[in-house]
């Protein structure tokens with residue numbers, strides 16, 4: 001086993017899917033694409049998959065160095081006071097509640113958070129915001145990104161962690177049919193598409209929170225800098241905690 005220093009421990013959330021074949025057909029499986037694990041490993045981190053069937057205490061979340069909220073199905077619109085629509089993907093309220101609790105515990109503990117696609121939407125709703133339910137109807141000027149992974153251009157605030165990581169304009173891979181309608185709480189919009197649709201948020205104060213509507217974990221899409229930015233936030237936290245303990 002290679003001798004190495006302790007890599008930052010980053011929790012990676014997951015969804016569930018029913019096994020379709022084999023001895024365990026009909027049983028639930030924990031699912032996360034390997035892209036997230038590979039992207040974190042290549043950034044020098046130690047990814048640990050967090051099963052949505054589990055329950056983590058605030059103390060256990062505080063043991064993490066970072067948290068990545070991953071992509072997946074639509075959120076339950078009841079969370080922001082709306083009803084079901086025919087365009088909705090089947091929500092997973094248990095996963096919604098679990099990831100929202102993880103996010104809140106991470107924020108309380110000062111653990112840096114990166115939200116990707118659905119993960120960004122979990123952050124927006126947890127902070128009191130709301131989502132467009134079906135972009136082809138709600139923002140017709142926005143490219144159709146719900147049918148297949150699609151390359152789109154995004155304009156990024158220079159004075160933001162994402163701006164430092166990616167510059168003020170980037171081409172990214174998007175795969176979503178819902179999007180940010182309103183942000184609230186401690187979030188600020190730091191990136192938009194030319195259609196006007198917000199595509200990324202960051203926390204205005206406190207520990208690092210970055211949420212992107214696109215998929216930086218997909219290899220060859222230029223997303224590495226987003227994961228390096230998470231690792232930088234983790235290092236900054238370690239240094240500030242070490243400095244605080246010396247005072």
Ligand SMILES: N[C@@H](CCC(=O)NCCCC(=O)O)C(=O)O
Pocket residue numbers: 033070071072073074075089116117118119146175176177178179
């Ligand atoms: N359902 C929401 C979020 C879309 C999303 O997270 N897509 C990625 C799915 C693949 C993965 O698991 O990463 C929407 O459509 O807006």
